[in-house]
Amino acid sequence: HDRHERKRKRQEVQQLQKLQHLESFYEKPPPGLIKENETKPEDCIPDVPGNESAREFLAHAPTKGLWMPLGKEVKVMQCWRCKRYGHRTGDKECPFFIKGNQKLEQFRVAHEDPMYDIIRENKRHEKEMR
Template structure:
């Protein structure tokens, strides 16, 4: 064989091997894309099984908390517990304008009021100023102004007396 013929045969072998190599690369890429598609389909099926076929987590309640459970079931707390048991849980927070107090009194240890509320059996009666403040706090806000007015008026009278000015007749009628 001549050198030309050997070179031609060698070149043909090289072309055939190159074609085989290209074909195998192409087949590998096809296999990869096919496996990706299959894995995506499997993931979709798993998602359908886990998400759509099971009920949502909030639908099945294992233990439902009741509002009256925060107050212990002891004698004396029945009224507060029964009110919370029958109070509406949806819609208005303050049922029919009645105040719901989930707190314990420090004096009587009962639930539903605080120390100093009128509902407490140990509520101290007799201090009219304190009771008036609890009933109408705005009225007690006006009282110090009147007190300051009378105090200033007394100081002015004292100052006029010290200066030697004669007292006026209108002030004597008031005082």
């Protein structure tokens, strides 16, 4: 009776090892596989003059986990105005920042700011209270 028990245990262990081997075998790439050009993070930004700093930064940025190295934001976005990557229209990094129609720019900033109307209302209310 005891011998049958041991034999059954041994068969179970062998079966388990076989399954584990198959699982690990099928998950691994074949040994002769030549790796295709892996997509690097900086490849999402075209390699043209003006984008060097954004590409350079992305090339050496950590990929595992959510990091903000040295508090520097990793921004993969294209600016509409200068067509460069790493910032958006209206960001201070943009070479076209502050250029353009100042009046229009002030209106745009005020119009896009969700708090603008609330602050304006508060100021008006304060004046009425005085």
